[in-house]
Amino acid sequence: MTQVQLSSDNQVLTLTTPSGTHRFHGVWLRHNALDADTRDPGNGQRLITLADLPDNCALATAEATENTVTVTFAADNKTVTFPLAWLLANAYDRPQDTTPGHLPPHAETWGKDLNDAVPTGHYPDLTSKPDAKRDWLAAIRRYGFAKVTGLPSESGALFKVVDLFGYVRETNYGRHFEVRTEVNPTNLAFTGLGLQAHTDNPYRDPVPTLQVLSCLENSAEGGDNMVVDGFAAAQKLHDQNPEGFALLHSHSARFEYAGEAGVRLTSRRPVIGITPEGTLLNIRFNARSAAAPVDVPFDKMPAYYAALRQLSDIIDDPMSEVRFKLAPGEAFIVDNTRVLHARKGYSGAGKRWLQGCYADKDGLLSTLAALETTA
Numbered sequence: 001m002t003q004v005q006l007s008s009d010n011q012v013l014t015l016t017t018p019s020g021t022h023r024f025h026g027v028w029l030r031h032n033a034l035d036a037d038t039r040d041p042g043n044g045q046r047l048i049t050l051a052d053l054p055d056n057c058a059l060a061t062a063e064a065t066e067n068t069v070t071v072t073f074a075a076d077n078k079t080v081t082f083p084l085a086w087l088l089a090n091a092y093d094r095p096q097d098t099t100p101g102h103l104p105p106h107a108e109t110w111g112k113d114l115n116d117a118v119p120t121g122h123y124p125d126l127t128s129k130p131d132a133k134r135d136w137l138a139a140i141r142r143y144g145f146a147k148v149t150g151l152p153s154e155s156g157a158l159f160k161v162v163d164l165f166g167y168v169r170e171t172n173y174g175r176h177f178e179v180r181t182e183v184n185p186t187n188l189a190f191t192g193l194g195l196q197a198h199t200d201n202p203y204r205d206p207v208p209t210l211q212v213l214s215c216l217e218n219s220a221e222g223g224d225n226m227v228v229d230g231f232a233a234a235q236k237l238h239d240q241n242p243e244g245f246a247l248l249h250s251h252s253a254r255f256e257y258a259g260e261a262g263v264r265l266t267s268r269r270p271v272i273g274i275t276p277e278g279t280l281l282n283i284r285f286n287a288r289s290a291a292a293p294v295d296v297p298f299d300k301m302p303a304y305y306a307a308l309r310q311l312s313d314i315i316d317d318p319m320s321e322v323r324f325k326l327a328p329g330e331a332f333i334v335d336n337t338r339v340l341h342a343r344k345g346y347s348g349a350g351k352r353w354l355q356g357c358y359a360d361k362d363g364l365l366s367t368l369a370a371l372e373t374t375a
Helices: 026-031 084-089 112-117 123-128 130-143 158-163 230-240 242-250 298-316 361-374
Strands: 003-006 012-017 020-025 059-064 068-073 079-083 120-122 145-149 177-179 195-198 210-218 225-229 253-257 265-269 272-274 280-283 321-324 331-335 339-343 352-359
Touching: 003 059, 012 026, 012 059, 012 068, 012 084, 020 026, 020 084, 026 068, 026 079, 068 084, 079 084, 112 321, 120 123, 120 130, 123 130, 123 145, 130 145, 130 361, 158 210, 158 331, 158 352, 195 225, 195 298, 225 230, 225 331, 230 242, 230 280, 230 298, 230 339, 242 272, 242 298, 331 339, 352 361
Parallel strands: 120 145
Antiparallel strands: 003 012, 012 020, 059 068, 068 079, 145 331, 177 352, 195 339, 210 331, 210 352, 225 321, 225 339, 253 265, 272 280
């Protein structure tokens, strides 16, 4: 049975249900009211500002039914009804994990073990079966990457992957870029050299949050793609060296790119980003684009470099990597704020031609949320 009770000063509502007890402040209830005067019935956007709230949001009365909670505010006799399920879903009076480096909701760390179960979606299914697209998008949210099979082996096919959820983010590299050996390349990605696992474009603010790479030809020897879970690497660093973890999230690194005429991109952000509550937010790790750090105090610089080296060793550990070789008509997508990608070196024999582009995660998560709402 649902019960409600007001505090002695009428500033707090206590809600008791079979699943537990939660408290809500009157000011929170007033600001988050769901009535048509507070939120637009069509788009759900808020119609008021904080200045529109009464100076005192004390509650006059509160009543509960099986599915709703209704409150009346003393200052102006305004009555608002909340669905019980909404209040429980948005309850903030609950234990919260504030351990530095804990995972965000829905994320799951992984390592070499995922080689046997690489999340994959078949393009024809992704375009025709909502459940298949929902599960594929959910896998990207969960693991930070996924493959796609069944694409046409043609230039521009990677845009079909982005069209499943959002829009291409254009950069100085263009709407897309070619990944194959070039003479006098503007970026080491356009050579046959192996590349350490890295996140792309750390020198941008904001960074592109998704990257897609699709394969058109891949007959060269070598050139396997690899992915590494940056969140798992960060958590391993925290377990082994919490002081080093703290250094990497509390001091800014610097990144820069000036590989072509008219372009000079720079950023100053931590290698490990966390929210004020300690939730892992992002990873910026790219040895090729790292600039000299200047925001680390003199006495902490040796320990900072030691932690950065330790993180690099964790990333390079074969136990951290999932490895695969794309075939023509296949692609993979990575969450560029979490998953580092790499490439083994390849020889001049045969051909290797991939195309890449960037997109943003907000579109992917929006599409996924809409599919989960209608499921």
